[in-house]
Amino acid sequence: MGFRILPKEIETLWTLFTGPAIWAVHFLFCYVWAAIYCAKRDQLQFGMVFVRGGIGVATVIALVLVAAGGYLAWRQWGFGVNNPPHNKPTEDSRTLFQGFSTLLLSALSFVAVVFTALPTLFIQACWP
Amino acid sequence: MLARHAGKITGIAAALSPVGGLTGCAGMQSALDPAGHEAQELYLLFLGMCAGGAVVFISVVSLLIYAVHHQRRVHSDRVVARLILWGTVTTVAVLTVLLTFSLALWPGLRPVQAEGQPAIEITVTGHQFWWDVRYQTPDGQAVVVAANEVRLPVGERVFLTLESADMIHSFWIPALAGKMDMVPGRSTHLSLLATRPGVFRGPCAEYCGTSHALMAFSAVAMEPAAFTAWLAARRMPSPTAQAAGLQAFLSNGCGGCHTISGTEARGKIGPDLSHVGSRETIGAGILPNTVQSIARFIKEPDTIKPGVRMPSFRMLPDEEIAGIAQYLKGLQ
Ligand SMILES: [Cu+2]
Numbered sequence: 001m002g003f004r005i006l007p008k009e010i011e012t013l014w015t016l017f018t019g020p021a022i023w024a025v026h027f028l029f030c031y032v033w034a035a036i037y038c039a040k041r042d043q044l045q046f047g048m049v050f051v052r053g054g055i056g057v058a059t060v061i062a063l064v065l066v067a068a069g070g071y072l073a074w075r076q077w078g079f080g081v082n083n084p085p086h087n088k089p090t091e092d093s094r095t096l097f098q099g100f101s102t103l104l105l106s107a108l109s110f111v112a113v114v115f116t117a118l119p120t121l122f123i124q125a126c127w128p
Numbered sequence: 129m130l131a132r133h134a135g136k137i138t139g140i141a142a143a144l145s146p147v148g149g150l151t152g153c154a155g156m157q158s159a160l161d162p163a164g165h166e167a168q169e170l171y172l173l174f175l176g177m178c179a180g181g182a183v184v185f186i187s188v189v190s191l192l193i194y195a196v197h198h199q200r201r202v203h204s205d206r207v208v209a210r211l212i213l214w215g216t217v218t219t220v221a222v223l224t225v226l227l228t229f230s231l232a233l234w235p236g237l238r239p240v241q242a243e244g245q246p247a248i249e250i251t252v253t254g255h256q257f258w259w260d261v262r263y264q265t266p267d268g269q270a271v272v273v274a275a276n277e278v279r280l281p282v283g284e285r286v287f288l289t290l291e292s293a294d295m296i297h298s299f300w301i302p303a304l305a306g307k308m309d310m311v312p313g314r315s316t317h318l319s320l321l322a323t324r325p326g327v328f329r330g331p332c333a334e335y336c337g338t339s340h341a342l343m344a345f346s347a348v349a350m351e352p353a354a355f356t357a358w359l360a361a362r363r364m365p366s367p368t369a370q371a372a373g374l375q376a377f378l379s380n381g382c383g384g385c386h387t388i389s390g391t392e393a394r395g396k397i398g399p400d401l402s403h404v405g406s407r408e409t410i411g412a413g414i415l416p417n418t419v420q421s422i423a424r425f426i427k428e429p430d431t432i433k434p435g436v437r438m439p440s441f442r443m444l445p446d447e448e449i450a451g452i453a454q455y456l457k458g459l460q
Binding site: 083111114115118119121122123124125127128 | 205209220223224227228231232234235238287317
């Protein structure tokens with residue numbers, strides 16, 4: 001009988017936060033990028049269009065990553081074949097539960113990234 | 129009989145019609161009676177959000193009624209899953225529409241100043257419990273100092289720089305635009321475009337001390353020609369600056385805190401009184417501008433505005449106060 005301090009396999013919850021983590025990085029990028037530009041615009045050689053374009057590119061990247069994470073979660077959830085709640089004390093049930101939760105969080109993060117970027121469509125200049 | 133009913137019905141219709149129902153919202157300090165471009169945009173935002181909120185409210189209540197009526201019938205898993213999915217999609221769609229609608233109003237509320245376009249620039253500084261107002265003259269040569277009253281030309285863009293000498297105050301003329309905080313140690317900005325002439329009221333919109341609720345000012349939107357003439361006249365001292373009463377004003381130390389241009393009074397602690405007689409109000413929007421209320425303010429400012437930064441002059445004989453008040457009212 002072998003004795004282990006650590007279990008053989010560590011089930012991790014970390015993938016759950018892929019979507020929210022991408023949203024957080026995108027959010028920080030948008031705000032910091034715009035704030036730095038507006039504070040230093042006198043010394044910079046480019047205009048607001050460049051800032052808006054940068055946010056646009058970051059948004060597309062973030063959305064693709066969130067969607068990819070969402071696809072992996074959907075796969076982990078067995079492409080929706082099994083119905084929630086996945087509440088049995090088994091490894092299978094835990095895997096499905098995590099896949100389903102990750103999928104929902106990815107959907108939320110997708111919307112959140114879009115809402116974070118939405119002002120970029122309308123802002124034309126730093127104020128004042 | 130019929131006539132009686134007709135009268136009743138007209139009354140109800142008047143109360144329900146948007147115009148009849150909103151007459152209570154008209155007035156000099158109402159965001160629902162816009163007199164400026166920014167306020168108009170905010171009014172639109174308000175109406176749009178109310179309509180959106182009404183739709184959401186009616187939908188939620190309808191669903192609730194539906195749920196209550198169908199309490200015994202259990203839906204299949206398929207139907208429930210669809211309900212959850214489409215319920216979420218609809219919610220996100222409604223939020224997206226409302227958010228986009230409000231963000232689309234942004235450029236109108238934060239207009240970009242076109243290069244080289246002349247704009248009237250006014251700096252307002254909040255003090256406990258009054259407002260210092262400085263106009264940059266169009267030629268950029270002079271600064272006209274006034275207090276507790278902001279005048280602006282109709283149809284011309286005005287850029288305001290807002291500052292504070294002590295607490296956080298908030299500058300707000302509901303009929304003209306949204307509000308903007310005045311933060312010690314930094315400058316904030318607001319843009320105004322009045323669309324019709326009138327006198328509006330601006331309250332301080334951030335608690336700043338005991339007499340915060342007694343800190344207001346008037347905003348006077350004038351025809352551009354009248355504004356230009358007014359501003360030019362303000363560059364000169366009042367013709368009556370040396371009239372009788374000035375001596376009493378100076379000998380009682382009022383000049384240590386107040387400035388009256390064309391005299392030795394050069395104090396900076398209280399509002400500029402160079403043309404105080406022509407202000408709409410006395411004591412930052414609190415009293416009507418009459419000789420009596422000026423006299424009362426000199427005698428007992430601490431009763432009128434608790435915590436005020438002006439000492440009371442109760443010890444002075446009434447005639448002397450009356451003389452000073454008469455003199456100040458004459459400063460037009
Ligand atoms: Cu206040």
